[in-house]
Amino acid sequence: MEATSIRATTTKVYVMNSTAFKFKKNYLSFRKSVLLRSPMDTKSISLNSIRAQQSTTTMAETDYKNELKIKEWEVGKFQDERRLPTGPPLNYVCPFEFRLVNEDDNTPRDILEEIVWNKDKEVSLLKERMPLDTLKKELENAPPVRDFLGALRKSHLRTGLLALIDEVKKAYPSRGVLRKDFDPVKIDQAYEKGGATCLSVLTDEKYFQGSFENLEKIRNAGVHCPLFCKEFIVDAWKIYYARTKGEDAVLLIAAVLPDLDIQYMTKICKTLGLASLIEGVQLVGINNRNLGKINTRHLLEGERGEVICQKDIIVVGESGLFTPSDIAYVQDAGVKAVLVGESIVKQDDPGKGISGLFGKDISP
Incomplete structure (x- = not known):
């Protein structure tokens, strides 16, 4: 299984298991085709970088890859290629949230990453004040x-x-x-x-x-x-x-x-x-x-x-x-x-x- 992480390539995944993801009822049919590796099976995972040493969460792409349409991105690939700061849960476009423990010192590598980290925190606060359903009415x-x-x-x-x-x-x-x-x-x-x-x-x-x-x-x-x-x-x-x-x-x-x-x-x-x-x-x-x-x-x-x-x-x-x-x-x-x-x-x-x-x- 190809394994990747949203952290830099030196990051190890500790707190991930199948219960970290809460599937909507209408997507249960995907359960058998989406396999999540348990961190209990291995002490460390070989990580692959996707873009500028930024990568994705652990997952397997099997039969569902061809079935999954972009319009159903709410379930999507459990993927984010940004290296996020430890602390607040990772906010996806889709409904899954979880935390990762990071061994790094969590210092932004450049100004772009610093801005992106700030935006993640900023949008989390804004969504608390005005949920998306309320915003759409505006x-x-x-x-x-x-x-x-x-x-x-x-x-x-x-x-x-x-x-x-x-x-x-x-x-x-x-x-x-x-x-x-x-x-x-x-x-x-x-x-x-x-x-x-x-x-x-x-x-x-x-x-x-x-x-x-x-x-x-x-x-x-x-x-x-x-x-x-x-x-x-x-x-x-x-x-x-x-x-x-x-x-x-x-x-x-x-x-x-x-x-x-x-x-x-x-x-x-x-x-x-x-x-x-x-x-x-x-x-x-x-x-x-x-x-x-x-x-x-x-x-x-x-x-x-x-x-x-x-x-x-x-x-x-x-x-x-x-x-x-x-x-x-x-x-x-x-x-x-x-x-x-x-x-x-x-x-x-x-x-x-x-x-x-x-x-x-x-x-x-």
Whole structure:
């Protein structure tokens, strides 16, 4: 049996057995085909890493793998590829929760993992205050969804230029506050006037000094550009919550979410009418933060490029864009839209910042 763990490869599983999982009655038919290894059978388990030495819970994939459909992800694979801190139970999209004992010192390996751990705790508290059933009722009062994907396509076809997704970002973990006189509504209005097609709003409070209140304020201010909620989503609850605040599109980070979670959350987005940007798959994001190591042009050549053209996928170049030559680089690579924050939000006049980035006035 192939065994894996949600911890790093040095982690050992101690407190898992079949009673740790509470199956719903209508899924009992899967019981015979899902085998869970008891920790009493062995003192340690050889662990395999799935993504960046982050892995999954102990399980066997047998006949049920072919029977299980994504729409039944409530039972799903007992899988999470994030290395979580010891303490609170692991929160899945599905209804299973359990605790693992970790021998490590539980120090985040990098800023992304630190943010994700914080998000796990944050969403647990939010779900206690507002259960999902209650949150879903709030959707009735949400403003209508606008076509984020369509707006990007129309802009690119109309102008022949890269469609611009401008970002409202007050701070960055490694750079501190980017703009002290931060007024999200005024900034977005300037973005829209300057030629932005869509707007991205950072909603993380602890690390980026953003908020869902900013998202709601911008939507209620009458900004016409579709809004992209840029959040570190680790639980489907946040997708519903962002929709109540007026989002039109949402970010799903491949380095954070297990594959089945991404597929499940993508289905939720489709149900709500939202576009999902996956970093996909009508909308794909390539992060250019380190242009010295990430070759955007190479990523869009050959077989990948053919698939992207055949499926009419919009590729968004994200981050690391500061000059007209940067814009020319990603456009030449095949990118059809760019998401830009820091290089424009720091300008006294964001509208002029857009013109400076593109090397010309792109306002309508």
